[in-house]
Amino acid sequence: MNTVPLALYAAALVAYAWHFAQRNALVGRTATTLLIFAAFAHTFVIGMQTMEVGHVPIAGTTSAISTFVWLLALAYLYIEMTTDERAMGVFITPLLVALQTIPALRPSVEAQSDVLRGPLFGIHVSSLLFAYASFALACVIGITYVLLFKEIKAKHLGFFYARLPSLQVLDRMNQVAIVIGWIFLTIGIIVGVVWTAQARGGYDAGDPRIQAMHLQDPKILAAFVCWIVYSFELFAARRIGWGGRRAAYLSALGFLIVLLNFVPISYFLTKSHNF
Amino acid sequence: MRLLILGISHQTAPVELRERVDFQARGVADALRALAARGSTREAAVVSTCNRAELVVACDDAAETRADLTRFFGDFNHVSPAEVTPHLYELVDLDAARHLFRVAAGLDSLVVGEPQILGQVKDAHALATETQTVGPVLNRLFHASFAVGKRVRTETALGSGAVSISFAAVSLARKIFGDLDGRNVVVIGAGEMGKLTARHMKAQGVQHVTIVSRTMAHAARTAEAIGGASAAPWDDMDAVMSASDIVITATGAASPILTKAHVEAIMRPRRNRPLFVIDIAMPRDVEAAAGEIEQVFLYNIDDLQATVRENLARRASEVARAEAIVRDEVDKFGAWLRSRGAIPTVVALRQRFEDIRRAELERLEFKLSALPPDARARVDEITHLIVEKLLLTPTEQLKALGDTDASRNKSRPPR
Numbered sequence: 001m002n003t004v005p006l007a008l009y010a011a012a013l014v015a016y017a018w019h020f021a022q023r024n025a026l027v028g029r030t031a032t033t034l035l036i037f038a039a040f041a042h043t044f045v046i047g048m049q050t051m052e053v054g055h056v057p058i059a060g061t062t063s064a065i066s067t068f069v070w071l072l073a074l075a076y077l078y079i080e081m082t083t084d085e086r087a088m089g090v091f092i093t094p095l096l097v098a099l100q101t102i103p104a105l106r107p108s109v110e111a112q113s114d115v116l117r118g119p120l121f122g123i124h125v126s127s128l129l130f131a132y133a134s135f136a137l138a139c140v141i142g143i144t145y146v147l148l149f150k151e152i153k154a155k156h157l158g159f160f161y162a163r164l165p166s167l168q169v170l171d172r173m174n175q176v177a178i179v180i181g182w183i184f185l186t187i188g189i190i191v192g193v194v195w196t197a198q199a200r201g202g203y204d205a206g207d208p209r210i211q212a213m214h215l216q217d218p219k220i221l222a223a224f225v226c227w228i229v230y231s232f233e234l235f236a237a238r239r240i241g242w243g244g245r246r247a248a249y250l251s252a253l254g255f256l257i258v259l260l261n262f263v264p265i266s267y268f269l270t271k272s273h274n275f
Numbered sequence: 276m277r278l279l280i281l282g283i284s285h286q287t288a289p290v291e292l293r294e295r296v297d298f299q300a301r302g303v304a305d306a307l308r309a310l311a312a313r314g315s316t317r318e319a320a321v322v323s324t325c326n327r328a329e330l331v332v333a334c335d336d337a338a339e340t341r342a343d344l345t346r347f348f349g350d351f352n353h354v355s356p357a358e359v360t361p362h363l364y365e366l367v368d369l370d371a372a373r374h375l376f377r378v379a380a381g382l383d384s385l386v387v388g389e390p391q392i393l394g395q396v397k398d399a400h401a402l403a404t405e406t407q408t409v410g411p412v413l414n415r416l417f418h419a420s421f422a423v424g425k426r427v428r429t430e431t432a433l434g435s436g437a438v439s440i441s442f443a444a445v446s447l448a449r450k451i452f453g454d455l456d457g458r459n460v461v462v463i464g465a466g467e468m469g470k471l472t473a474r475h476m477k478a479q480g481v482q483h484v485t486i487v488s489r490t491m492a493h494a495a496r497t498a499e500a501i502g503g504a505s506a507a508p509w510d511d512m513d514a515v516m517s518a519s520d521i522v523i524t525a526t527g528a529a530s531p532i533l534t535k536a537h538v539e540a541i542m543r544p545r546r547n548r549p550l551f552v553i554d555i556a557m558p559r560d561v562e563a564a565a566g567e568i569e570q571v572f573l574y575n576i577d578d579l580q581a582t583v584r585e586n587l588a589r590r591a592s593e594v595a596r597a598e599a600i601v602r603d604e605v606d607k608f609g610a611w612l613r614s615r616g617a618i619p620t621v622v623a624l625r626q627r628f629e630d631i632r633r634a635e636l637e638r639l640e641f642k643l644s645a646l647p648p649d650a651r652a653r654v655d656e657i658t659h660l661i662v663e664k665l666l667l668t669p670t671e672q673l674k675a676l677g678d679t680d681a682s683r684n685k686s687r688p689p690r
Binding site: 024240 | 429432435436447450451452546549566572585
């Protein structure tokens with residue numbers, strides 16, 4: 001069922017790339033329309049799954065990826081509509097297509113483990129997914145910042161100069177995305193810790209996964225490293241004037257860890273988060 | 276109805292003549308009224324800018340009107356015909372349409388792709404509408420030219436990229452800072468070049484302009500000349516620069532006044548707030564190495580000139596796409612003009628058939644009068660239908676005839 005949104009995301013990707021190269025207004029509107037349809041189709045898929053299993057499909061790794069893609073698409077559409085700026089789409093849609101391929105290829109019936117009970121679990125996962133979507137945007141904005149920065153510095157005003165918004169705007173958008181992401185990351189981690197403490201005192205305390213929930217677990221460690229990277233970025237931006245290119249590189253590094261954590265670590269390495 | 280354009284432009288006439296043939300200065304409305312009074316035209320408009328003066332008219336007899344317009348060109352501007360005639364160009368029908376479309380698209384401009392011309396063409400039409408000298412043909416022609424201008428602007432990059440030094444500087448500033456309002460500009464040096472650039476920045480909506488010069492009185496004078504700017508003594512330069520976003524250096528100093536170390540010192544308290552340094556002095560005022568500092572964007576006059584050259588080259592590469600749009604719209608306009616040309620023939624044919632029908636009905640009146648009223652109405656209806664059916668084929672063939680004319684025109688080599 002996840003293949004329909006995947007196909008639409010791929011179509012949007014082609015349209016965004018075409019628009020970026022040719023700057024044809026009609027193609028640009030087509031790209032946005034395709035992405036809106038993709039997000040609608042995806043909403044429908046997630047809605048169906050929610051009705052099927054009785055909760056939003058975020059408990060399994062694969063369904064969490066699908067939900068993440070959906071959130072990222074919505075977040076991007078929101079930014080595009082508020083800033084009236086389409087240039088970023090060509091950088092976001094490849095990420096959507098790549099990640100959505102996983103749920104499309106591994107159709108799994110979402111079955112919530114008995115261990116994952118209580119409202120805190122839902123808050124934990126959804127705030128982290130939201131944080132990761134923000135970080136994805138920050139990363140893309142950071143990359144475009146560096147591309148534009150290099151063109152202006154090299155005094156060769158070409159491709160990106162004609163297509164991207166100003167450095168200042170990109171820098172500010174990056175900062176906003178990082179702040180929002182950081183807040184949700186912090187909430188997600190704290191809620192996760194509280195939930196673990198409750199679970200340890202509860203009925204499922206003997207579950208090996210709950211016993212593996214400590215800082216040595218790769219998934220938890222990577223999330224904590226992420227938190228340190230983004231906290232440093234925020235601190236550096238405010239205290240030592242690390243804006244611009246340095247902030248952009250840090251956002252790219254942070255999101256690289258997020259991606260590693262989200263896909264390979266979740267599937268192959270973690271002992272605490274394999275639901 | 277024929278279309279005719281008669282005019283001079285920067286491509287055919289020297290500036291001395293263009294200055295004298297200036298409808299704008301003498302009043303375009305007066306020119307239109309004078310032209311209408313001569314009676315040689317059906318519809319008329321005047322496109323007048325500093326680079327061109329053109330009469331756009333619709334008339335019945337192109338040769339006769341051409342001769343009269345040539346006389347009018349001289350008479351109205353008080354220039355002898357012998358002086359104007361060698362520089363005049365004349366374009367007829369679709370060539371005239373093509374010319375106006377190219378003008379509106381900015382393809383015929385001195386700086387290809389400049390955006391003002393479309394507004395000037397619109398003004399020309401608005402004024403002619405006000406003076407009531409335009410009719411259906413010129414209305415259609417001008418509106419088609421606006422469409423060409425708009426399509427070229429949105430579908431090609433013909434008008435993109437700054438093509439003058441000062442606009443290149445402003446465009447860069449916008450790419451670095453986004454909005455320019457709220458930005459502070461400092462101009463170091465009170466020369467003419469610095470003053471010009473400062474005035475340009477001010478017009479772009481920057482918050483404040485400060486002039487710094489070695490002679491305070493000189494700085495104050497320049498600030499006053501710009502209007503709304505302030506002056507600061509040379510010793511305050513660092514403080515003023517720390518509070519600014521854009522620095523323009525334009526002194527006559529023989530050696531750099533800003534070294535890399537100096538700029539680094541200014542950047543430190545700014546916490547990497549970007550600084551755009553435009554060095555328009557010759558010899559340069561700012562050490563080139565200052566451009567290596569992370570958030571310093573240093574452009575000197577050669578760099579700006581290079582971006583202007585790149586933009587001009589990019590515009591030149593877009594010309595072919597713009598010309599294709601012009602061709603496309605000329606074809607559409609030509610089709611409209613031809614269909615208009617067929618109208619009188621079709622109307623005449625219909626009139627003739629209708630006359631025959633009525634004559635026949637009258638001739639048979641004595642027989643028809645015996646019929647009841649509803650049968651008479653039926654006869655009227657049937658004869659009308661017969662005429663309609665008979666006319667169907669000739670009307671279609673007339674249209675087809677217009678199309679073969681069109682293909683014959685198209686197969687001619689382009690001008």
